[in-house]
Amino acid sequence: MQVDYIIVGLGLAGLAFTKELEKNNKSYLVFENHSQNSSMVAGGVYNPVVLKRFTPVWNATEQLAIALPFYEDLEILFKKKYHFKFDIYRIFKSVEEQNNWFMASDNPVLSNYMSTKLINEKHEGILADFGYGKLINTGRIDTKTLLEDYQDYLLDRDLIKYESFQYSELKITENGVEYKGLKASKIVFCEGFGLKNNPFFNELPMQEAKGELITIHAPNLNVDFLIKSALFVFPLGNNLYKVGATFNWKDKTQLPTEEGKNELTTKLESFITVPYKIVEHIAGIRPTVKDRRPLVGKHPKHPNLAVLNGLGTRGVMIAPTVAKALYDHLENGIALDKEISIARFL
Numbered sequence: 001m002q003v004d005y006i007i008v009g010l011g012l013a014g015l016a017f018t019k020e021l022e023k024n025n026k027s028y029l030v031f032e033n034h035s036q037n038s039s040m041v042a043g044g045v046y047n048p049v050v051l052k053r054f055t056p057v058w059n060a061t062e063q064l065a066i067a068l069p070f071y072e073d074l075e076i077l078f079k080k081k082y083h084f085k086f087d088i089y090r091i092f093k094s095v096e097e098q099n100n101w102f103m104a105s106d107n108p109v110l111s112n113y114m115s116t117k118l119i120n121e122k123h124e125g126i127l128a129d130f131g132y133g134k135l136i137n138t139g140r141i142d143t144k145t146l147l148e149d150y151q152d153y154l155l156d157r158d159l160i161k162y163e164s165f166q167y168s169e170l171k172i173t174e175n176g177v178e179y180k181g182l183k184a185s186k187i188v189f190c191e192g193f194g195l196k197n198n199p200f201f202n203e204l205p206m207q208e209a210k211g212e213l214i215t216i217h218a219p220n221l222n223v224d225f226l227i228k229s230a231l232f233v234f235p236l237g238n239n240l241y242k243v244g245a246t247f248n249w250k251d252k253t254q255l256p257t258e259e260g261k262n263e264l265t266t267k268l269e270s271f272i273t274v275p276y277k278i279v280e281h282i283a284g285i286r287p288t289v290k291d292r293r294p295l296v297g298k299h300p301k302h303p304n305l306a307v308l309n310g311l312g313t314r315g316v317m318i319a320p321t322v323a324k325a326l327y328d329h330l331e332n333g334i335a336l337d338k339e340i341s342i343a344r345f346l
């Protein structure tokens with residue numbers, strides 16, 4: 001059997017790259033072993049403003065211009081809704097924060113998103129003595145449902161194998177690669193934190209950033225926006241809310257922990273006062289890089305081996321842009337932006 005591409009890993013990176021291949025009529029086969037689950041557990045929120053400092057997120061406007069139509073196309077393909085728009089209400093902790101917000105909202109890059117009005121609405125069960133700053137043109141992608149549907153779509157067309165890719169079985173040939181009898185012109189590794197096991201690329205500086213999330217049932221919390229304070233809380237419908245996320249730079253497991261749950265509930269109760277019940281508790285590892293930029297590019301010695309990774313905390317916005325950049329690089333020789341190219345570490 002011969003394909004144009006072998007893809008290892010079907011999280012947001014693998015999904016975005018295979019869509020790029022489909023757009024360009026390239027054949028491919030995906031290997032997926034369910035060893036990582038970052039894209040499955042992700043909150044899926046997209047937001048172009050850093051809510052700690054009120055500064056623009058790196059290249060967010062450009063990324064969103066590619067990402068939103070990308071997810072819309074998938075909604076059309078599967079006749080299902082994955083994109084849920086909502087405003088973000090950032091709880092102010094002080095007058096100083098209010099001032100910082102209004103100064104930042106003058107920035108032309110941010111003015112599309114940051115409302116210049118102080119929001120003083122009262123909402124049952126939310127402590128917000130200094131009011132809120134409101135972000136518009138934000139929302140979330142239901143990445144879990146999208147990925148599940150995409151896996152089924154690939155399975156129906158025999159384009160995915162649920163097995164571990166064994167690196168030791170990969171042969172690098174003159175014109176491409178060969179893996180257990182399957183020939184391909186190129187292979188793209190999209191393993192998320194699984195990159196650590198990849199002997200071709202494991203020297204790239206990936207850091208684990210484990211995150212835990214809970215889903216709560218809170219019938220008295222009647223909000224249709226995302227609340228951001230020590231954590232985010234956003235509505236899922238039916239009185240359910242997703243709450244997250246923690247950051248743990250040491251734990252490499254994907255297991256939810258008691259410590260994580262305690263951190264989430266303590267922080268949640270610092271700004272939400274209504275009763276709630278925890279109905280789900282999940283965890284995953286964000287594939288982050290020390291300079292907070294993606295890892296994209298060809299292997300320095302084997303140009304038919306490439307990597308698409310390092311989506312960090314913002315995979316929803318970044319994945320479609322970097323998948324396109326990698327495709328254009330591999331097929332059309334277009335140089336990668338230095339900020340995303342793995343050449344910066346090699």
Ligand SMILES: Cc1cc2nc3c(=O)[nH]c(=O)nc-3n(C[C@H](O)[C@H](O)[C@H](O)COP(=O)(O)OP(=O)(O)OC[C@H]3O[C@@H](n4cnc5c(N)ncnc54)[C@H](O)[C@@H]3O)c2cc1C
Nearest residue numbers: 009011012013035036039043044045165192194211315316
């Ligand atoms: C708790 C949490 C909350 C988050 N919230 C958000 C958010 O609100 N917004 C946002 O934009 N981002 C968020 N993220 C980050 C986002 O999830 C990531 O940026 C993105 O999902 C990474 O996608 P990926 O495809 O690179 O990796 P992954 O999703 O980890 O996918 C890699 C895939 O490769 C497979 N794989 C690995 N090794 C092998 C192998 N040898 N053989 C076969 N398959 C293999 C794995 O099983 C996995 O399916 C969050 C992450 C976490 C953990």
